[in-house]
Amino acid sequence: MRRALLLVVVLGLTVGLSIAAMAGEAKYTFYFVSHIGPADPNMLWLTKSIDAIKKVLPVEVIYSAPEVFSIEKQRELLEAAIAAKPDGLIVPITDPVALEEPLRRAIAQGIPVVASNIEDPRPEPEKIPYLTYVGGDEYQTGWKMAEYVLGYFAEQNKQIRKVVVGIGHVGHVGAERRAQGMMDRMAQENIPVLKVALTEEPSKIYEVARSTLEANPDVDVFWVVTMLATPFVRKAIVDLGLQNQVALATVDESPMAIEGILKGYVIATHSQQFYLQGWLPVMWLYIYKEYGYVPPSRELVGPVIIDRSTAEGWKKRLIDIFGEEQYYKLAGWEE
Amino acid sequence: MTGRLVEMRGIRKSFGHVEALRGVDFDVGYGEIVGLIGDNGAGKSTLVKVLTGVYPPDEGEIFFDGKRVSFSSPADARAEGIETVYQGYGVAELLNIARNFFLGREPVKKFCVFKLLDHQKMFRECSRILSEIGISVRSPLEPTGVLSGGERQAINIGRAMYFKAKLIILDEPTNALSVKETEHVLQFIERTRQTGTSVIFITHNIYHVCRVADRFVLLERGKKIGDYRKDEVTPEDIIRILTVGKSEKSRTQDEEC
Amino acid sequence: MHRFIKRPEAGALFSFIVVVAVFTVLSGGKFLRVGNIASILAMLAERGLAVIGITLLMISGEIDLSISSVYGSSALFFVVLSEQLPPLTAFLLVVLFAAMVGLLNGTVTTKFEVPSIIVTLGTMFFLRGVIYFTTKGFTRSFRSQDYFIHLLSGRIGGSDFRFSIFWLIVATLLFFTLLEHHPYGNHVLATGSNREVARVMGVKVDRVRMINFLICSIMASLGGMLSAARFGTVAATHGEGIELETIASAVIGGTLLSGGYGSIQGSLIGALLVSSLRSGLLLSGAPAYWYIAFMGVILVVAAVINMGLVRKVLVR
Numbered sequence: 001m002r003r004a005l006l007l008v009v010v011l012g013l014t015v016g017l018s019i020a021a022m023a024g025e026a027k028y029t030f031y032f033v034s035h036i037g038p039a040d041p042n043m044l045w046l047t048k049s050i051d052a053i054k055k056v057l058p059v060e061v062i063y064s065a066p067e068v069f070s071i072e073k074q075r076e077l078l079e080a081a082i083a084a085k086p087d088g089l090i091v092p093i094t095d096p097v098a099l100e101e102p103l104r105r106a107i108a109q110g111i112p113v114v115a116s117n118i119e120d121p122r123p124e125p126e127k128i129p130y131l132t133y134v135g136g137d138e139y140q141t142g143w144k145m146a147e148y149v150l151g152y153f154a155e156q157n158k159q160i161r162k163v164v165v166g167i168g169h170v171g172h173v174g175a176e177r178r179a180q181g182m183m184d185r186m187a188q189e190n191i192p193v194l195k196v197a198l199t200e201e202p203s204k205i206y207e208v209a210r211s212t213l214e215a216n217p218d219v220d221v222f223w224v225v226t227m228l229a230t231p232f233v234r235k236a237i238v239d240l241g242l243q244n245q246v247a248l249a250t251v252d253e254s255p256m257a258i259e260g261i262l263k264g265y266v267i268a269t270h271s272q273q274f275y276l277q278g279w280l281p282v283m284w285l286y287i288y289k290e291y292g293y294v295p296p297s298r299e300l301v302g303p304v305i306i307d308r309s310t311a312e313g314w315k316k317r318l319i320d321i322f323g324e325e326q327y328y329k330l331a332g333w334e335e
Numbered sequence: 336m337t338g339r340l341v342e343m344r345g346i347r348k349s350f351g352h353v354e355a356l357r358g359v360d361f362d363v364g365y366g367e368i369v370g371l372i373g374d375n376g377a378g379k380s381t382l383v384k385v386l387t388g389v390y391p392p393d394e395g396e397i398f399f400d401g402k403r404v405s406f407s408s409p410a411d412a413r414a415e416g417i418e419t420v421y422q423g424y425g426v427a428e429l430l431n432i433a434r435n436f437f438l439g440r441e442p443v444k445k446f447c448v449f450k451l452l453d454h455q456k457m458f459r460e461c462s463r464i465l466s467e468i469g470i471s472v473r474s475p476l477e478p479t480g481v482l483s484g485g486e487r488q489a490i491n492i493g494r495a496m497y498f499k500a501k502l503i504i505l506d507e508p509t510n511a512l513s514v515k516e517t518e519h520v521l522q523f524i525e526r527t528r529q530t531g532t533s534v535i536f537i538t539h540n541i542y543h544v545c546r547v548a549d550r551f552v553l554l555e556r557g558k559k560i561g562d563y564r565k566d567e568v569t570p571e572d573i574i575r576i577l578t579v580g581k582s583e584k585s586r587t588q589d590e591e592c
Numbered sequence: 593m594h595r596f597i598k599r600p601e602a603g604a605l606f607s608f609i610v611v612v613a614v615f616t617v618l619s620g621g622k623f624l625r626v627g628n629i630a631s632i633l634a635m636l637a638e639r640g641l642a643v644i645g646i647t648l649l650m651i652s653g654e655i656d657l658s659i660s661s662v663y664g665s666s667a668l669f670f671v672v673l674s675e676q677l678p679p680l681t682a683f684l685l686v687v688l689f690a691a692m693v694g695l696l697n698g699t700v701t702t703k704f705e706v707p708s709i710i711v712t713l714g715t716m717f718f719l720r721g722v723i724y725f726t727t728k729g730f731t732r733s734f735r736s737q738d739y740f741i742h743l744l745s746g747r748i749g750g751s752d753f754r755f756s757i758f759w760l761i762v763a764t765l766l767f768f769t770l771l772e773h774h775p776y777g778n779h780v781l782a783t784g785s786n787r788e789v790a791r792v793m794g795v796k797v798d799r800v801r802m803i804n805f806l807i808c809s810i811m812a813s814l815g816g817m818l819s820a821a822r823f824g825t826v827a828a829t830h831g832e833g834i835e836l837e838t839i840a841s842a843v844i845g846g847t848l849l850s851g852g853y854g855s856i857q858g859s860l861i862g863a864l865l866v867s868s869l870r871s872g873l874l875l876s877g878a879p880a881y882w883y884i885a886f887m888g889v890i891l892v893v894a895a896v897i898n899m900g901l902v903r904k905v906l907v908r
Contacts, residue, residue: 041728170881196880200829203635203819204870210631211874214622228731231825239752240627256731329675332733334824410794421792427785429852430778438782439794441775451773 024196026060030088030285031081032278034116035074037065041273044321049278057286061087068184075102082106088285092118093136095130103128112288114281117274117299131288132295134280136272136302138174142181142225145249148268148305149221150189160191161218165210166198166233168226178225178251194219198229205229209236219246227252231333234265253306255318255331259309263333272302284294339398340502340533341386348385348396355381356392361397363502364537367490368524368534370544373554374577379537380453382554387412387419400501416580418495419504426487428480433461435479436494464493468523477534489523496532503527520547541570553577600846601858603901607844607894608865611872618876628871630752634745636867638819640860643838644767645811647859650805650842651771653784653851654708656697656808659838661719662690663816663831668723670817671732671826679740686813693719694809698802708805716835727828734824757820763811765883767794768856778892780804784851829852841866846902853902 010223032050036043043065043111048147050061064081066073069172071094081089082150093099103113112131119133146163153160163186165179183193196212198205213219213236222237230250237246250257253271260266284295306314319327341363356378363369371379385392385452388406397404399415406412407543409419426435434441437457443450461475473481482490488508495503505524509517524547527534540543544551545565551573553561561576615623622628642659660852665687673682678870697715701708734741745756771777783797791797812831820826839849845862847854869890873883 041730193882197882197884200827201832201834201835202823202825202827202830203638204833206823207631207635207870208874208880211628212880214625214628215619215877216877228729228827229827231731231733232823232827235823235825239631254730280697329732330730332731332735332825334733335739413794419792424791425786425787425789427782427852429785429848430781434778434781438778438790441778444773449774451769452775452778454773484800 018312023277025058026054027058028058028087028286028289029062029084030090030282031084031086032061032090032116032281033078033081034063034065034076034090035069035071035092035094036117036205037067037069038115039292041322045274046278048321049275050282053279057282059282059286061282063188071098075099078102082090082109082111085109085166086111087289089113089280090116090285091130092116093120093128093130094118096120096122102126103130112285114284114295116277117272121198132281132284132297132299134277134284134299134301137300138177139181140300141251141270141272141303142178142183143185144181144303144305145178145268146182146185146222148307149247149249150185152267153220153309158191158220160186160220162216163191163193163223164196164212164216164219165193166196166205166222166224166226166229168198168200168205168224168229170197175225182223198224198226198233200229202232205232206236209233210240213237213242213246221247221249225248225251227254227257230256230260230266234260235334253314253318255322255327256333258306258311258315258318259331260333261306261308262315265333268305268307270303270305273304275317276301338365338418339363340367340400341535342396342398343382343386344396346382346385346397346400347393348381348390349393355557355573356385358395359554359557359559361552361559363533363535364549366528366531366533366549368527368536368548369535370548370551371535371554372501372539372541372551372573372577374539376556377554379554380506383419383506383535383537387417387504393428411497416499416501417504418489418498418500418502418509420491420495420506422507422510426479426482426490431476431477432465432473432490433457433475436461436464436475436490436497440498460497464490464497468493469519476563483516485519487511488512488516488520492520492523492527496527496530500532502533502535503536507539508536508538511537517543541573545570545573599855599858600898601855601861602854603898604740604858604861604865604894607897608861608868611865611868611890611894612855615868615872615876619872622875623872627752627870628875632662632864632867632871633757634754634822636860636864637745637754637760638689638815638822639834639838639841639867640760640863641815641818642812642834643841643859643863644763644856645808646838647842647845647847647854647856648767648771648780649808650847650849651784651851652780652801652804653787654701654801654804654848655839655849656712656805656812657709657835658693658697658712658719659808659812660831660833660835661716661723662693662809662812663819663834664826664829665719665723666690666813666816667820667826667830668726668732668828670820671698671734672726674734674738674741679734683740683817686817687810688810690813691806694806695802697809698805701805702798702801720832723830724828727826729828731825731827733826734820737824741821741824745818746821750863754822756822759814759818763814764856764860776800781852784848784853786852837866838863840891840895844891844898846898848902860903862894866891 047063050063064077074094075098082102089111098335107113107129115130115133117135119135120127165182167175167179169175182307186193187275196208198208222233227250234248237243237248247267249268250266251270257266257269287293339362343361346356346359359382361382373379387409388411389409422466442453442456444453458475465473470486508520524534536544536548549565551563642663646656646659669686670682673685685851697712700711702708743755747754779795779800782795783800787797816831841862842859843849844865845858847859869887873886878886
């Protein structure tokens, strides 16, 4: 009797430990300390892609972010992550000065760091020596959008007389760089670009867009670099009867932008392919730890310009991430 | 019927450990002007606040116009005909004189189903009062802020009379007024005799109240220490009693006047 | 007529006329195009309701900074609730919500004696946070054009003008009568001019303040919903900044920040001025990137002119 019991216990322990051993098969543990928290729907791109890559690679990825955007909180989470002695860190460099000290310390301890979504814009040697940056480029976003628009008009044998770039939050570094990219590319074709301070409040946005278009009857392209201003600018265009003259373009791959493209209200938007900003950093950390290969210093996964030809595909991807009901809820256009 | 407009008997009131009133009897006759005199902390304000319903007394009874009363708020007292004119002759400076005058008791006229302000009546009545008081240079439509201190005080007293007060309580009505303004106010108070209105004149300025009062009631630290008719005392007597004490007789002639 | 000239509303009207004249000339007439006027009036209707509410409250001596968040959250909840309920029902529920916010602001200010600027600043942040949380940065739209929504701010016939201006007129007449010709208006003025005097004269000052907080919130809510009806889409930033704009409108129109003086008509003229500034400047060729600097200058000048007039009227 006692022997049987002992056998059962030993067997049980063996089975249990084996399972534990198999579950703990994750060879490496990486910490992803982001600024994109649960209040930001873009978090879904990252968490879903991380789940996907965990099925393919033997890694554990722990995602953490503050509830609301806060550089201090992000830094605290980063310190906690470093203290856990992970095999790698993935961090958007929201504020290079604030995050510099802990990151340099981690790198000195031999923990590799990959910057995701936001890079350190400073030149070497001030720049934090992370392995690589995976993300988009705001200036390129402006440039590529300009190229797209030029091509779009060329196809129709039409000239662009004037471009308007509408900025919601004046002074916002990302928005300004986007505008600059557009302006520089257009300058090469001698096409004037007017930068407009839309503000971020809907009725003001409408008014500014409307007045700008009335004051400049030769505007052929209106590019909105703040996503939520889009429907209000569109309304101004429609109220002035300029739908056939003014081509509206926007940014980010929101359901509203995608549906807008499919409905013909918007000609194009961009994406920085968030999904890849979860997947690729993990992949590079694994390759580096496992094989020692070093990634390219900067891996641009965006911008990608989305237009009618690719909108359907994006719609599928969005529905996959957000769910169908949520997609349509957020995709409403009043018209 | 005792024939007194106001009768307060055995009033006691304490605030925590402080005994503000320690068994005070106080009465006012019809058409009588009574000066309620005492130093700061004597209990003058408290006594009057108990009468008008700001505080309930701990002990004692109050009779007004022959009836036993116990007001729960100044509004209650006002409804029975007791008007208080508070220290500082406050007015709502930005309102015009007519609106100030009728504040809280605005005359209305019907407009369909609504009761709207009767502007004409306000203007008319206020003009009349202004000329009675002697401030006829001002239009009722001017902001009350244009009136001087004495004029404001006069308006406040005039208002109490307009609304047919039986008793007007004046709390330090001549504080910080100029000589001329003080004169104005005192004359106006004397006019209340003509309407049979009674007045309680609270002050620590003996000379002002001596001019108009029929009677003087002296309070000291919550107790009544004197109740004299006008012909029984001189202002100097009153000052002496208050500074030195009732028991002490005349000391020297060089006391402050 | 002579008395009108001396009133602060005259100053605001004068400033407005000057501004319109200048814009018309500089924009080559574009400022007076029907489309632009209709657009300004539509914005005036939405902001104007909020301005009426805040004017009444300011006259009684208080301020409400949360109106921008009430405006925005009302617009948002109106759209979100209309997804499940008939718009009329959603509308009424939102009004109820605004009333509760007003009640909250009023209670904390009167019962706990915290200055209204602090209380309403707190409410403003809290509600704005709720809006961000609900929208998560995305916009929301009405599913379809319901007759009720059309009644709120749809186009009148085929013109550019909208029904909302009609609602503004109704509200203006109502509150003008209340302030100028009703005893309550007198109580409001007295409470703001000298609260203690009003209190001893029998005015229930705490009740007056409470009622005004309620009215202020509800009016801001109505303005927000008109805005939602016009655009059909609501963003998380809806209403941001209007607390300052409406207060500026009231001050330009002659309402005192310290309370006790003001008028509905003056505030609306002030609002008209403020609403015209953006389009006027842009149509006149002001730099599209930093035209707001000009807005600042014009607002201060208009306020200075008017403060001078107010002081003359109120011989202190």
